[in-house]
Amino acid sequence: MRFSHVTEALLALTIHPSLVYGWGALGHTTVAYIASSLVAPSTQIYFQTLLNNNTDAYLAGVATWADSFRYTSAGRWSAPLHFIDAEDNPPVSCGVVYSRDCPIKGCVIGAIGNYTRRILDNEVSHYEKYIAAKFLVHFIGDIHQPLHDENLDIGGNGISVNFTGIPTNLHAIWDTNMPEKLVGSYSYAAAAKWAATLTAAIKTGAYKAETKAWLQGMDLNDPISSALTWASEANAFVCTTVMPQGVNAVRGQELSGAYYTAAVPVIQLQVARAGYR
Ligand SMILES: *[C@@H]1O[C@H](CO)[C@@H](O)[C@H](O)[C@H]1NC(C)=O
Ligand SMILES: *[C@@H]1O[C@H](CO)[C@@H](O)[C@H](O)[C@H]1NC(C)=O
Ligand SMILES: *[C@@H]1O[C@H](CO)[C@@H](O)[C@H](O)[C@H]1NC(C)=O
Numbered sequence: 001m002r003f004s005h006v007t008e009a010l011l012a013l014t015i016h017p018s019l020v021y022g023w024g025a026l027g028h029t030t031v032a033y034i035a036s037s038l039v040a041p042s043t044q045i046y047f048q049t050l051l052n053n054n055t056d057a058y059l060a061g062v063a064t065w066a067d068s069f070r071y072t073s074a075g076r077w078s079a080p081l082h083f084i085d086a087e088d089n090p091p092v093s094c095g096v097v098y099s100r101d102c103p104i105k106g107c108v109i110g111a112i113g114n115y116t117r118r119i120l121d122n123e124v125s126h127y128e129k130y131i132a133a134k135f136l137v138h139f140i141g142d143i144h145q146p147l148h149d150e151n152l153d154i155g156g157n158g159i160s161v162n163f164t165g166i167p168t169n170l171h172a173i174w175d176t177n178m179p180e181k182l183v184g185s186y187s188y189a190a191a192a193k194w195a196a197t198l199t200a201a202i203k204t205g206a207y208k209a210e211t212k213a214w215l216q217g218m219d220l221n222d223p224i225s226s227a228l229t230w231a232s233e234a235n236a237f238v239c240t241t242v243m244p245q246g247v248n249a250v251r252g253q254e255l256s257g258a259y260y261t262a263a264v265p266v267i268q269l270q271v272a273r274a275g276y277r
């Protein structure tokens with residue numbers, strides 16, 4: 001989502017909840033619950049200690065922090081880190097090019113690289129690692145939302161659509177309306193329940209056979225290239241599922257019917273992948 005300074009100023013005046021969150025709180029919290037149920041015991045203890053929370057919600061409890069922080073004056077600098085504005089041309093061609101699409105002020109790929117390195121760096125203080133962990137849990141969620149890897153119409157924020165008769169925009173329905181139609185409105189319990197379903201699919205169900213492929217291109221020593229792989233994969237859905245017939249086929253349309261049905265498998269897959277990774 002690219003915001004010019006003027007647009008940002010306007011947005012600050014009219015803060016719209018759908019612009020505040022990446023995946024909505026439901027998606028982010030679900031990603032965190034999936035991750036916390038899959039990590040190795042030693043990793044769990046490391047993050048429970050770092051985040052000072054020894055409950056099952058140690059990651060879920062920090063998953064949306066970055067979205068509150070970006071709207072504080074102290075956290076304003078971090079707003080560009082939630083997305084990357086791929087300058088591609090959907091639905092004809094999709095693609096993320098790090099050197100082209102990540103500006104000096106930063107992007108989600110650079111941020112995942114930075115905060116992964118900081119967690120692994122012995123020179124970084126305990127407090128800074130704590131901040132890094134909170135950012136990472138969130139940004140790994142964001143990068144899996146296809147419209148967080150797309151420049152067109154501010155990542156779809158500028159594309160008006162209806163959902164269940166209510167006027168909103170394309171970005172917002174991917175963040176929030178479609179996940180909530182699928183599992184119910186946001187609560188820790190709803191997120192934990194959705195996470196349990198997706199975790200079962202990962203461990204023994206429909207996703208089991210493909211989880212190995214989900215780790216392809218992943219390298220802790222090269223987190224930028226890992227994150228670029230994830231951004232490219234999510235961005236490809238902009239051409240195939242988010243607007244396969246172009247913007248004009250979705251603008252002004254009611255999308256809670258066939259469009260929603262086609263989007264659900266992609267939403268489930270992307271939330272599962274984010275949690276697994
Ligand atoms: C852990 O995090 C959860 C979710 O934010 C919170 O409800 C709980 O009180 C926290 N527990 C501790 C011991 O901090
Ligand atoms: C990495 O993160 C730190 C802490 O948020 C920040 O001060 C620094 O500018 C970041 N570096 C890069 C290259 O993004
Ligand atoms: C979208 O919603 C508005 C307001 O409820 C309504 O007037 C309009 O007819 C709807 N458009 C479609 C395509 O459903």
Ligand SMILES: [Zn+2]
Binds near residue numbers: 066067082142
């Ligand atoms: Zn975000």
